[in-house]
Amino acid sequence: MKKPLPNMRYKQLSMIKKLAILLLVVIALFVSVGTLLQTKLEQTQSILNDLTSNTLPAMINANQSAIKSNELLSALESLMSSNTPVERRIADVEVQKKLKETQEQANKVSYSQNELRLLNTIQEEMIDLNFFIDTKLDLADQITKKQNELSRLKSNADYAFQVNIGHTDLDKKQKTAWKIAYLEVITLAYTIEDTHRLNDLQELQRLIEQQLSNIELITEKLPPSLNKRLAPLNAAIRDLLSGEKGLLSSQERYIRISGRTRGRENFIQNLISDYNKVANQFSLNENQKLKTKMMALTNGMYTQETWFVFGFVLLAAMISLILALYSQVINRLSNLTKRIHNMTAAPILNQSSNDEIDELFQAFDQFSDTINKQNSLLETQSLTDSLTNIANRRAFDRRLAYELSNDRTIQADLSVVLIDVDFFKQYNDTYGHASGDDALQKIAMMLSHTVPNNNNLIARYGGEEFVVILPNKTMEEANTEANNIMNAIKLANIKHSQSSVSDRITISIGIATRTKGAITDTDTLMKKADIALYHSKAQGRNQASHINDIETDHS
Numbered sequence: 001m002k003k004p005l006p007n008m009r010y011k012q013l014s015m016i017k018k019l020a021i022l023l024l025v026v027i028a029l030f031v032s033v034g035t036l037l038q039t040k041l042e043q044t045q046s047i048l049n050d051l052t053s054n055t056l057p058a059m060i061n062a063n064q065s066a067i068k069s070n071e072l073l074s075a076l077e078s079l080m081s082s083n084t085p086v087e088r089r090i091a092d093v094e095v096q097k098k099l100k101e102t103q104e105q106a107n108k109v110s111y112s113q114n115e116l117r118l119l120n121t122i123q124e125e126m127i128d129l130n131f132f133i134d135t136k137l138d139l140a141d142q143i144t145k146k147q148n149e150l151s152r153l154k155s156n157a158d159y160a161f162q163v164n165i166g167h168t169d170l171d172k173k174q175k176t177a178w179k180i181a182y183l184e185v186i187t188l189a190y191t192i193e194d195t196h197r198l199n200d201l202q203e204l205q206r207l208i209e210q211q212l213s214n215i216e217l218i219t220e221k222l223p224p225s226l227n228k229r230l231a232p233l234n235a236a237i238r239d240l241l242s243g244e245k246g247l248l249s250s251q252e253r254y255i256r257i258s259g260r261t262r263g264r265e266n267f268i269q270n271l272i273s274d275y276n277k278v279a280n281q282f283s284l285n286e287n288q289k290l291k292t293k294m295m296a297l298t299n300g301m302y303t304q305e306t307w308f309v310f311g312f313v314l315l316a317a318m319i320s321l322i323l324a325l326y327s328q329v330i331n332r333l334s335n336l337t338k339r340i341h342n343m344t345a346a347p348i349l350n351q352s353s354n355d356e357i358d359e360l361f362q363a364f365d366q367f368s369d370t371i372n373k374q375n376s377l378l379e380t381q382s383l384t385d386s387l388t389n390i391a392n393r394r395a396f397d398r399r400l401a402y403e404l405s406n407d408r409t410i411q412a413d414l415s416v417v418l419i420d421v422d423f424f425k426q427y428n429d430t431y432g433h434a435s436g437d438d439a440l441q442k443i444a445m446m447l448s449h450t451v452p453n454n455n456n457l458i459a460r461y462g463g464e465e466f467v468v469i470l471p472n473k474t475m476e477e478a479n480t481e482a483n484n485i486m487n488a489i490k491l492a493n494i495k496h497s498q499s500s501v502s503d504r505i506t507i508s509i510g511i512a513t514r515t516k517g518a519i520t521d522t523d524t525l526m527k528k529a530d531i532a533l534y535h536s537k538a539q540g541r542n543q544a545s546h547i548n549d550i551e552t553d554h555s
């Protein structure tokens, strides 16, 4: 059954829709993935820019700031441990230098005002600290000098003790007591320098005072000459030890200034430590920020990589899909092309997709069907005689050539029966050409009815001549068939008043047989049949002759 042609608009739309949807999906997916990748790249770029222009410099500056504050702390410790004014000055230059560097570095870091004020305070406090250290060193120098003075007084005392003044034992005893007391004072005085607590110093001062009074009491009891000699020594040691600018007073001031210096040092040290902590915290924060941004950057890179792989897989899938579609279209078109080339009516498996190609297939099927029918009709027409509607000369030639050349048919006898209407010219002349045609049609019909249909072929050989091919028929069988034909024409009883042999139409027949296994061609066989026919004519018409009989007679 003919398949109806599909609805054109619907089918075209289906194909266009398919392609359009595929194209739209491809474009949409690529735009999406592209935009996403672009966004991710921009984000990465932005993080990188931020890293290089902000985070990294901030982190470096914070680190540098922390380092500078550490250096400042070290320089302060050097200053604190300086023992001479020269050392103090050198250390101070270093502290000032580090302080300046720390301040410069601090300006590069986004510290709060507190931290900047902290540095200013340190600078101000440094002025006082330097003064305290200078004072302390100066006092230390004075104490050293007074210690030296003590040694000199001790020598003077030794010398005065040697002088031979005082003759009595009592005098000598008193003099010895004075020396012992004097030496004890000096011994006590030597411990002043090592006394660093005010309480201890006050205790020491009390002892020294006590001892000084004791010396003075001893001295008063000495003879005037001796008293006169030793009294200046007593005054000198009192002055050196407990005078307004004496050793005890210097040591006391030294202890006090040392305490203040230490306090100021600690204060400054704490300020710098505070600043140092802030700087270190800033540095840590900046490091943390860097770490976080690096993590974001790495994650961004991973995401980009994932999207890139996804995009690539998508691209491959899309290309595969397009290729599959393309190959399907090409295959189907290729099938159609083969079919057109072969012009075969055999159906080719068509994967129905209800699209334009399917439509093309169906159109081609109809076209092919029509062409095949027309060809079949033309073929039939080209092999049929239009007047008698039996096989024509062409069909006869083709069939006989086939029968004579076929390996199978060659294994049996084959006979041809050539038939010619007697005095047909006269028939035409008598009854008219149309009647002649009618007669020919009647003769053809009689032949068809007489000769069995199986394998035999009845054809119009030309004009008023007919021919019958009798495959598998021996000479005798052919002769029998010829007689049957003659009887049939006789029975047809077609009136022919001008025939010399009968008042009815008669026929003459020539028969030829190709015996089994013999090789012959159509011309040779038909020539023999023609000779036999001529023989029948010559012998008076209205008879059948077999070529073999004629040849036998002649021989």
Ligand SMILES: Nc1nc2c(ncn2[C@@H]2O[C@H](COP(=O)(O)OP(=O)(O)OP(=O)(O)O)[C@@H](O)[C@H]2O)c(=O)[nH]1
Pocket (backbone or CB within 6 Å): 387, 420, 421, 422, 423, 424, 425, 426, 428, 432, 433, 434, 435, 436, 437, 440, 462, 463, 464, 537, 541
């Ligand atoms: N009506 C008609 N006549 C035809 C047709 N074909 C051939 N003829 C006629 O057949 C006649 C054949 O005449 P001839 O060849 O002389 O043979 P004949 O008159 O039959 O005489 P013999 O064969 O000797 O008996 C011619 O007059 C042709 O015009 C046809 O298709 N229709």
